[in-house]
Amino acid sequence: MSTVTQSVEQAAAGARLLGLLARDLPPDRLTSDPARVAPYATDRSGAPAGGEPLAVVHARRTDDVSTALRHADALGVPVVPRGAGTGLSGGATAGEGNLVLDLSRMNRILEIAPQDQVAVVEPGVVTAHLDRAAAAHGLRYAPDPASAALSTIGGNIATNAGGLRCAKYGVTRDSVLGVEAVLADGTVVRTGRRTVKGVAGYDLTALITGSEGTLAVVTEATVRLRPVPVATATLAAYFDTFEAAADASSAITAAGIETAMAELLDGSVISAIDSAQGTALRERGAALLIVQCDGAGAQAEAERVAAVLAGRVTSLVVAADDAEADALLAARRFALPALERLGRPLIEDIAVPRSRLAEAVRAIEDISVRRGVPVFTLAHAADGNLHPIIVVDAGLTELPEAAWETAGDIFALALRLGGTLTGEHGVGTLKRQWIAEELGTDNHALQRRIKAAFDPHHTLNPGKAV
Amino acid sequence: MSTVTQSVEQAAAGARLLGLLARDLPPDRLTSDPARVAPYATDRSGAPAGGEPLAVVHARRTDDVSTALRHADALGVPVVPRGAGTGLSGGATAGEGNLVLDLSRMNRILEIAPQDQVAVVEPGVVTAHLDRAAAAHGLRYAPDPASAALSTIGGNIATNAGGLRCAKYGVTRDSVLGVEAVLADGTVVRTGRRTVKGVAGYDLTALITGSEGTLAVVTEATVRLRPVPVATATLAAYFDTFEAAADASSAITAAGIETAMAELLDGSVISAIDSAQGTALRERGAALLIVQCDGAGAQAEAERVAAVLAGRVTSLVVAADDAEADALLAARRFALPALERLGRPLIEDIAVPRSRLAEAVRAIEDISVRRGVPVFTLAHAADGNLHPIIVVDAGLTELPEAAWETAGDIFALALRLGGTLTGEHGVGTLKRQWIAEELGTDNHALQRRIKAAFDPHHTLNPGKAV
Numbered sequence: 001m002s003t004v005t006q007s008v009e010q011a012a013a014g015a016r017l018l019g020l021l022a023r024d025l026p027p028d029r030l031t032s033d034p035a036r037v038a039p040y041a042t043d044r045s046g047a048p049a050g051g052e053p054l055a056v057v058h059a060r061r062t063d064d065v066s067t068a069l070r071h072a073d074a075l076g077v078p079v080v081p082r083g084a085g086t087g088l089s090g091g092a093t094a095g096e097g098n099l100v101l102d103l104s105r106m107n108r109i110l111e112i113a114p115q116d117q118v119a120v121v122e123p124g125v126v127t128a129h130l131d132r133a134a135a136a137h138g139l140r141y142a143p144d145p146a147s148a149a150l151s152t153i154g155g156n157i158a159t160n161a162g163g164l165r166c167a168k169y170g171v172t173r174d175s176v177l178g179v180e181a182v183l184a185d186g187t188v189v190r191t192g193r194r195t196v197k198g199v200a201g202y203d204l205t206a207l208i209t210g211s212e213g214t215l216a217v218v219t220e221a222t223v224r225l226r227p228v229p230v231a232t233a234t235l236a237a238y239f240d241t242f243e244a245a246a247d248a249s250s251a252i253t254a255a256g257i258e259t260a261m262a263e264l265l266d267g268s269v270i271s272a273i274d275s276a277q278g279t280a281l282r283e284r285g286a287a288l289l290i291v292q293c294d295g296a297g298a299q300a301e302a303e304r305v306a307a308v309l310a311g312r313v314t315s316l317v318v319a320a321d322d323a324e325a326d327a328l329l330a331a332r333r334f335a336l337p338a339l340e341r342l343g344r345p346l347i348e349d350i351a352v353p354r355s356r357l358a359e360a361v362r363a364i365e366d367i368s369v370r371r372g373v374p375v376f377t378l379a380h381a382a383d384g385n386l387h388p389i390i391v392v393d394a395g396l397t398e399l400p401e402a403a404w405e406t407a408g409d410i411f412a413l414a415l416r417l418g419g420t421l422t423g424e425h426g427v428g429t430l431k432r433q434w435i436a437e438e439l440g441t442d443n444h445a446l447q448r449r450i451k452a453a454f455d456p457h458h459t460l461n462p463g464k465a466v
Numbered sequence: 467m468s469t470v471t472q473s474v475e476q477a478a479a480g481a482r483l484l485g486l487l488a489r490d491l492p493p494d495r496l497t498s499d500p501a502r503v504a505p506y507a508t509d510r511s512g513a514p515a516g517g518e519p520l521a522v523v524h525a526r527r528t529d530d531v532s533t534a535l536r537h538a539d540a541l542g543v544p545v546v547p548r549g550a551g552t553g554l555s556g557g558a559t560a561g562e563g564n565l566v567l568d569l570s571r572m573n574r575i576l577e578i579a580p581q582d583q584v585a586v587v588e589p590g591v592v593t594a595h596l597d598r599a600a601a602a603h604g605l606r607y608a609p610d611p612a613s614a615a616l617s618t619i620g621g622n623i624a625t626n627a628g629g630l631r632c633a634k635y636g637v638t639r640d641s642v643l644g645v646e647a648v649l650a651d652g653t654v655v656r657t658g659r660r661t662v663k664g665v666a667g668y669d670l671t672a673l674i675t676g677s678e679g680t681l682a683v684v685t686e687a688t689v690r691l692r693p694v695p696v697a698t699a700t701l702a703a704y705f706d707t708f709e710a711a712a713d714a715s716s717a718i719t720a721a722g723i724e725t726a727m728a729e730l731l732d733g734s735v736i737s738a739i740d741s742a743q744g745t746a747l748r749e750r751g752a753a754l755l756i757v758q759c760d761g762a763g764a765q766a767e768a769e770r771v772a773a774v775l776a777g778r779v780t781s782l783v784v785a786a787d788d789a790e791a792d793a794l795l796a797a798r799r800f801a802l803p804a805l806e807r808l809g810r811p812l813i814e815d816i817a818v819p820r821s822r823l824a825e826a827v828r829a830i831e832d833i834s835v836r837r838g839v840p841v842f843t844l845a846h847a848a849d850g851n852l853h854p855i856i857v858v859d860a861g862l863t864e865l866p867e868a869a870w871e872t873a874g875d876i877f878a879l880a881l882r883l884g885g886t887l888t889g890e891h892g893v894g895t896l897k898r899q900w901i902a903e904e905l906g907t908d909n910h911a912l913q914r915r916i917k918a919a920f921d922p923h924h925t926l927n928p929g930k931a932v
Contacts, residue, residue, distance in 0.1 A: 115720055115821030138722055160665045171663060173672070174640065189909045195817040197637060197849045198886035199626045199676045200893055200904050201932050202913050206639070206672035210665045227722030230763075254581055256604055256693030258761075295724075296763020296770075297696075304762075351661040355581030383663045420664035427666055438666050443655045446919070447668050453915035466667050 006097045013075040014054045014097050020071045021057060029064055031056040040100040043085040043092040044147075046344050047429050048397070050463075051096020053080070058102045062180065062188060062219040065101065069217065070186030072099050073459045079184075080461055081213040083124060083155030086147040088347045089428025091159065091212045091464050101217060103154050109133050110220070117225045118177060118194055123154025123218050130223075139225035142169035145424070146333050154218050160210030162424030164329070167382035168260040168294070171424065173209040175224045181208055181216035184455035194222055207450070212426050212465040215454040229294035232260070233302035234325035238285025238315040242266040242365070242377070245287035246358035248312045249381035252291065253354050255308050257301055261292035262382035263332045266361075269339070269376045269389075273331050276338035281331065285314040289381065290328050335378055343391040345376075346403060346430075350414035351423030354384040363413050364388050373406040385423035408434075427465045435466060472563045479541040480520045480563050486537045487523060495530055497522040506566040509551040509558040510613075512810050513895050514863070516929075517562025519546070524568045528646065528654060528685040531567065535683065536652030538565050539925045545650075546927055547679040549590060549621030552613040554813050555894025557625065557678045557930050567683060569620050575599050576686070583691045584643060584660055589620025589684050596689075605691040608635035611890070612799050620684050626676030628890030630795070633848035634726040634760070637890065639675045641690045647674055647682035650921035660688055673916070678892050679927040681920040695760035698726070699768035700791035704751025704781040708732040708831070708843070711753035712824035714778045715847035718757065719820050721774050723767055727758040728848035729798045732827075735805070735842045735855075739797050742804035747797065751780040755847065756794050801844055809857040811842075812865065812896075814873060816880035817889030820850040829879050830854050839872040851889035874900075893931045901932060 006014070021030050031037055032055040040056050041049030054077065057068045072079045080094040081101045094100045107124035114137035121130055127148040131141045144163035145151055151161065157179070162171045169175075178192025192198070192205035208216050239245040242264075249262050265273075267286040274282050281288060289309075293301035302318070309316060319325035339345045352360045361377065364386070368375040379386040388410050390403050411421045411434045420438060421427075427435050436444050447466040451458075472480070487496050497503055498521040506522050507515030520543065523534045538545045546560040547567045560566045573590035580603035587596055593614040597607045610629035611617055617627065623645070628637045635641075644658025658664070658671035674682050705711040708730075715728050731739075733752040740748050747754060755775075759767035768784070775782060785791035805811045818826045827843065830852070834841040845852040854876050856869050877887045877900045886904060887893075893901050902910050913932040917924075 113819070113821070115716065116819040117719065118819070160669070162663055166663065170636075170640070173669065174636070183908075183912070187908050189912060190906060191909060193817075193886050194819050194884045195850050195886055195889065196820070197628055197632065197817045197846075197851050197889040199890055200886050200888050200897075200901055201909070202681070202916055203626070203639065203672050203676055204909065204912065204916075206669050207916075210669055215668070227724060230722075250581065253583065256696075258693060295761065296766040297761050298763070300762040351659075351663045353579070353582040353584070353660050354662070355579070380663075384661050385663050418660045420659050420661055420666050422666050423661065423663040424665055431666075435666055440656060442649075442653050443657060443667070443670065446649070446655055446670065449919035450668055450670075450673075450916060453912070453919045 010097050013077055017071055017075050017077050017099065018055060021068060024067050025057065025064055029058050029060065031058065040082065041094050043087045043090065045088050045090040045428065045430060047090030047093050049093055053094040053098045053100050056100040056102050058105050060105050062182065065182045065217050065219050066186040066188055068099065068101055069182055069184055073184045073186065073457055076457060078462045079459055081217045083152035084150050086151040087155060087159060087426065087428060089426045090430045091426050091428035093429055104152060106219065112137060114139060116194065118222055119225055120220065120222050121153050122220060123152060125153045127151050127153060127156055134225045135228065138228055140228050141175065141223060142226050143172045143175055146336060153221055157209050157218050157221060158213050159426040160424065162380065162385065164261050164263060164380065167262055167380065168258055169226065173206055176205055176209050176221055177224055178205050178222040179208060179218045180220035181218045183216050184457065184459040192222065196224065212428065213461040214451060214465050215460065229298065230296055231298040232292055232294040232322065232325060233298040234290065234292045234319040234328060235302060235305060236317040236328050237289045237291065237309050237313045239287040239312065240285065240314055242287040242361050243358050244312060245289045246361040246381065248309055249289055250355055250357050251308050252305055253382060255304065257304050259291050259305065259382055260294040261290065263290040264379040264381040265332065265335065266377045268374065269335050269378050272338040272342060272376065273334055276341055277331065277334060279331065290332055292325065339376055339389055339391055344394045346390040346392060346399065346407065348388045348407060348410050349422045349425040350410060350419055351383065351385040352414060352417040352419035356417045357381060357384055360386055360413065360417055364410060367406060367409040367413065371402050371406045371409065373402050375406065383423065429464060476563050479543055483537055483541050483543050483565065484521060487534060490533050491523065491530055495524050495526065497524065506548065507560050509553045509556065511554050511556040511894065511896060513556030513559050515559055519560040519564045519566050522566040522568050524571050526571050528648065531648045531683050531685050532652040532654055534565065534567055535648055535650055539650045539652065539923055542923060544928045545925055547683045549618035550616050552617040553621060553625060553892065553894060555892045556896045557892050557894035559895055561929065570618060572685065578603060580605060582660065584688055585691055586686065586688050587619050588686060589618060591619045593617050593619060593622055600691045601694065604694055606694050607641065607689060608692050609638045609641055612802060619687055623675050623684050623687060624679050625892040626890065628846065628851065630727050630729060630846065633728055633846065634724055635692065639672055642671055642675050642687055643690055644671050644688040645674060645684045646686035647684045649682050650923065650925040658688065662690065678894065678931040680917060680931050681926065695764065696762055697764040698758055698760040698788065698791060699764040700756065700758045700785040700794060701768060701771060702783040702794050703755045703757065703775050703779045705753040705778065706751065706780055708753040708827050709824050710778060711755045712827040712847065714775055715755055716821055716823050717774050718771055719848060721770065723770050725757050725771065725848055726760040729756040730845040730847040731798065731801065732843045734840065735801050735844050738804040738808060738842065739800055742807055743797065743800060745797065756798055758791065805842055805855055805857055810860045812856040812858060812869060812873065814854045814876050815888045815891040816876060816885055817849065817851040818880060818883040818885035822883045823847060823850055826852055826879065826883055830876060833872060833875045837868050837872045837875065839868050841872065849889065895930060
């Protein structure tokens, strides 16, 4: 059922666009049957669709993207680019009459050049597939969002996705050297380069990364690969309280140890994992901090971590081998599916300066009590990036007022602590009402002028991000 | 002597601007005496000044910058921001009637927060001073351009400066979390954040970094600090030929070893250092590769490096201690001053994919022979970033045609190998004639639209970069 009605002009433009696309695209590219289009209206955020999209273009090459955008832009039809739809902020939701541009079938790894430690990929390549292909050369693609098994490189670039390893290896932006991208009017541009360094011209690669499909549609990316570390060492530390675990993580940072990973789970998340997996991790403590060190000094660094943690933990387990370490990390990666068994998770994504992690944790617990809304929290602790998760009844079509208020309190907390309301998921539709407050009026106005420089008719992903 | 004459209108606007600046700036901010203004017409690139600048504003706070830009923008007077003037591409040269905005006196370190591993600094802080202040907390500022003892953070941000350590720790962009910047019309904006992650809005911090003063004037930066590594291990490897040394560097990368530094010097550079310093390094080989590993696994990694180099070298010296390692690196940092004793160095700055380093080295040698122009080459080898240096007679006011042709051949080589014409120095004025070729027409047009979104009247550093 449409929640937004189209004008007669919009409907006519949509019909005309369908005709042009049918004429100019190869035969298997277009889906316009409403029943098959409907699933493309929303994404994993569960954000409500704003209506019924017009159609889906399943692009297979850059030309398809260019053709679709050129016609849509000329006719004033909004276009929503989409990868695997695993976004958590509503960045790929498509409203009434929008054209969905599905890039998941542009999924070829075009090149892996081990000597240069780069790969050239199409946007629909699944993140974990690239990592696996690189592994055949002793390399890896470092950014590893929790959804890596499903999410695509194009979607990762759109949100500047983070993940578990970015404490040491950076976020997606740090691994993208250059892109081919299509502007709203169909113009194809290349940005960046194949070299690890380069400063010719403005850094459009970084500007497009994280722009949530509002500036251009990435059709190819040249990404950096890195050597698989020669060794890893993994510890699981359990604590009496979540705050003690957060404090311990800050203490590791303060000791000057650069861990590859520091994942923090509160007691409620551990319990949810236990229920879903039949484990009994919660018996060991009310909070879990999983730390991984890697590289030639992994063992020595893990010993330093253990020394910092001594006296703070209720239990400390050093993984005996890679299999045990992988099992620990699998539990962490299973956190979201475990929470999805309880209802619809509304996943927040704040980041705070690293020294304020414990303060943030304490304040989130206070907000939860005050609002009477349970909040499940996990964190990429070494980055100060917290995911407080509010789980609501999956059957609800509207979010309860208390959930919105809790989310609002959490965003206000992030800004008060000198942080941000999104560390790695993006603004999408769900956080858009708060973005101006974080950016400030003049920055926000500047961002809109940049948007206009790329997309003067607001064709690309309107109503998202800035 | 002016090489460019002003129109009557331009002269009137300049006179009016001087009156407004004298009225609105605190007393000690303005220099308009031509003799004292003249040195600000050029920078360390030695690029010829385009005339006589109007005056210099010595900003001490953001308000000064905002006031100067507001008036200059309204009157159509071009403004050239300037730090220490150590730029090597002519990015801070000031033409006839331009207003120079000197930021070197905004040189306070406003905050060092060891728990968050961030510092907040004014743009005129000398790079090495920040690094030293961080060291008091066991931290460091990772980017270390060879000019770190003189260059400023603001200048480093303007060029997205690299340096010796960026193989492992990234370039300036990777250490800048956020800035306060003044737009051409005097508007003050804040970009980025204090957290290590954050994706709210477009990444204006990355866009401003490397924009060579053409988008905004940075008046404050929040930068990332990192722990001083617990250990370092340094090797000096000498080779029969420069090509063999370049091949060896690629072999280290291919072996999956991430060195903190891999500095490559050809025989002519080594000889120049020997002449200047009274050393006898050239006797050990015709090329020198200095490799540093750091972190808890430094020793183990250095042993792997030594294993890769075995059989390739004429001599391999492992530094016995930090003092010996520092002496080696001091020799490298002394390369430019040593070449300056021979004449005026014209420093190129190409980067190529890492596997093509030896090919680039061989081709540069060929170009040198063909053009009959000696080329001194050093390289940040692990990044594929080469500095071929043409030394011309310091007394010449115009560069010889053969020098330009040699530079042109080197740029063409970089692009042919899939590289860039500037890895870390910027486009400035010296490389501007080649930039469109690297970017391509559509990218270049987009970059100009972005410039217009920031600076519609082209007030900021006109004639530079894009």
